[in-house]
Amino acid sequence: MHTAFIQFTEVRKKFGSLVVLNGVNLTINKGEITVIIGKSGTGKSVLLKHIVGLVQEDSGQLLIQGEPLNRLPRKKALQFQKSMSYMFQDNALFDFLTVFDNIALPLKETSRISPSILKEKVHTRMSQLSIEGIDHKYPSELSGGMRKRVALARALVTNPEVILFDEPTAGLDPVRKKNVHHMIREYQKKFGFTAVIVSHDIPEIFDLAQHIAFLDEGIIAFEGSKQEIMESDMKSVHGFIRGKDIRNE
Amino acid sequence: MDIHFIQAVGGIFVPPITSVGRFFSFFGAGVWQIFTTPFQAGKVLDHIWFIGAKSIFIILLTGLFTGMVLGLQGYYTLVTFGSEAALGGAVSLTLIRELGPVLTAIMITARAGSAMAAEIGVMRMSEQIDALVTMQINPIRFVFTPRIVAAVLSFPLLTALFDIVGVFGGYLSGSLLLGMNEAVYMDKVIRSVNLADIWGGFFKSLVFALVVTTICCYRGYYSHLTQQGEFGAKGVSLATTRAVVQSCICILICDYIITFFLV
Numbered sequence: 282m283h284t285a286f287i288q289f290t291e292v293r294k295k296f297g298s299l300v301v302l303n304g305v306n307l308t309i310n311k312g313e314i315t316v317i318i319g320k321s322g323t324g325k326s327v328l329l330k331h332i333v334g335l336v337q338e339d340s341g342q343l344l345i346q347g348e349p350l351n352r353l354p355r356k357k358a359l360q361f362q363k364s365m366s367y368m369f370q371d372n373a374l375f376d377f378l379t380v381f382d383n384i385a386l387p388l389k390e391t392s393r394i395s396p397s398i399l400k401e402k403v404h405t406r407m408s409q410l411s412i413e414g415i416d417h418k419y420p421s422e423l424s425g426g427m428r429k430r431v432a433l434a435r436a437l438v439t440n441p442e443v444i445l446f447d448e449p450t451a452g453l454d455p456v457r458k459k460n461v462h463h464m465i466r467e468y469q470k471k472f473g474f475t476a477v478i479v480s481h482d483i484p485e486i487f488d489l490a491q492h493i494a495f496l497d498e499g500i501i502a503f504e505g506s507k508q509e510i511m512e513s514d515m516k517s518v519h520g521f522i523r524g525k526d527i528r529n530e
Numbered sequence: 531m532d533i534h535f536i537q538a539v540g541g542i543f544v545p546p547i548t549s550v551g552r553f554f555s556f557f558g559a560g561v562w563q564i565f566t567t568p569f570q571a572g573k574v575l576d577h578i579w580f581i582g583a584k585s586i587f588i589i590l591l592t593g594l595f596t597g598m599v600l601g602l603q604g605y606y607t608l609v610t611f612g613s614e615a616a617l618g619g620a621v622s623l624t625l626i627r628e629l630g631p632v633l634t635a636i637m638i639t640a641r642a643g644s645a646m647a648a649e650i651g652v653m654r655m656s657e658q659i660d661a662l663v664t665m666q667i668n669p670i671r672f673v674f675t676p677r678i679v680a681a682v683l684s685f686p687l688l689t690a691l692f693d694i695v696g697v698f699g700g701y702l703s704g705s706l707l708l709g710m711n712e713a714v715y716m717d718k719v720i721r722s723v724n725l726a727d728i729w730g731g732f733f734k735s736l737v738f739a740l741v742v743t744t745i746c747c748y749r750g751y752y753s754h755l756t757q758q759g760e761f762g763a764k765g766v767s768l769a770t771t772r773a774v775v776q777s778c779i780c781i782l783i784c785d786y787i788i789t790f791f792l793v
Contacts, residue, residue: 330660333663333664334663335660335663335664359666362666363666365664366664366665367660367661367664369657369660369661370657371656371657373656373657373658373660373661374658375653375658375661376652377649386665386667387665387666387667390665390667390672391665391666391667393568439665
């Protein structure tokens with residue numbers, strides 16, 4: 282039995298006159314992989330950024346284990362934020378830091394651990410993600426796939442309870458996409474974190490998902506399992522997963 | 531009163547007031563973080579290397595030629611009044627009180643300030659600053675605080691270097707090129723300059739360090755808060771241009787204000 286870990290209730294957000302989220306209701310369960318799909322520009326990343334606090338809702342509520350995030354006691358809110366990692370679409374690696382320093386950054390800046398433990402933790406993650414021996418390289422010297430793995434290592438190094446992935450496979454070839462999906466699945470099994478993934482990789486991403494949400498025109502138009510979404514007779518869902526725009530038909 | 535009138539007035543005054551508030555909050559937050567542990571000594575040293583050490587060559591070059599021009603112009607002006615002996619005093623006081631701090635600050639703005647704005651602007655556009663937030667790292671502490679400490683330490687030292695090289699440039703023009711007595715030149719330099727002039731110059735360079743670093747880092751940090759169509763590469767280039775122009779203007783305004791109170 283899963284517990285509602287993160288819950289969006291009637292969340293609305295607009296930028297200027299552009300309404301992006303128009304009453305989103307979504308439940309993210311603890312220890313599950315939730316995948317958010319939807320057309321480009323429908324606000325999937327904005328939805329994700331609400332969880333991590335990069336964007337604030339105009340109205341509605343974001344509940345964390347039943348309590349509104351903006352009304353959590355400071356200590357508890359901080360604890361929640363610390364339990365999260367965010368993997369950006371373009372990795373957001375620091376160009377002026379080496380691979381080692383990029384991965385070590387969240388530990389180095391937020392905790393006072395000894396250099397030897399820091400080194401051990403970073404190297405453990407690097408070896409788990411098969412990126413050993415590139416400690417002194419800079420992100421610009423790496424391939425797209427390697428950069429993704431460095432970003433994933435940075436996201437995992439703090440042992441987060443929740444990892445938010447914003448299009449983790451954008452710009453990768455099919456083989457590397459498969460590898461990233463495999464990596465997420467394996468590490469989610471291994472570490473048991475809650476994962477929220479924004480993705481366009483349909484239908485491959487469905488194999489990874491335990492829960493799928495379809496964001497359309499500012500609302501979650503559909504929620505369910507892989508089987509339910511594949512069997513859905515909703516025109517918008519049906520059209521989207523088969524690559525058809527029903528409004529143009 | 532017509533609601534549209536109130537909205538129009540608000541539309542004119544609210545954005546600049548918000549911007550000023552944001553600027554001073556940014557400055558305050560950055561300065562506050564200087565005194566919070568752990569201190570960022572390593573990062574400060576990196577930025578001293580970039581702002582200070584790497585600026586030495588252009589400071590030497592501009593200081594030397596500024597001093598030489600002052601020596602040349604000063605000599606031909608003073609000689610018409612038969613008071614060319616005052617050249618040493620004129621060159622050294624002009625440099626130490628005014629040109630040293632001002633030109634040093636402008637040269638550092640052009641070399642390091644523009645780079646600060648562009649680097650932080652790119653960090654903003656490529657979501658590196660958002661990444662810091664998600665990692666629970668204070669982004670102002672990370673990008674701004676070490677730079678302001680490095681600037682406060684580097685600006686006065688570079689100004690001192692500019693002054694010394696400038697006085698030497700005046701000597702090259704006045705004594706070696708135009709044949710003025712070397713001893714008279716140096717004697718006038720030593721007798722004319724007093725400690726208050728030197729402290730005044732250093733005080734100016736400290737103020738310029740705060741002004742330049744804050745404007746350049748602020749412009750880069752908020753490069754995403756621009757007009758429509760000014761995002762991405764254009765946003766960064768505009769942020770950099772604004773940082774340099776505004777820094778130079780503020781240097782001159784602050785120079786006038788400080789001079790007004792010091793004279």
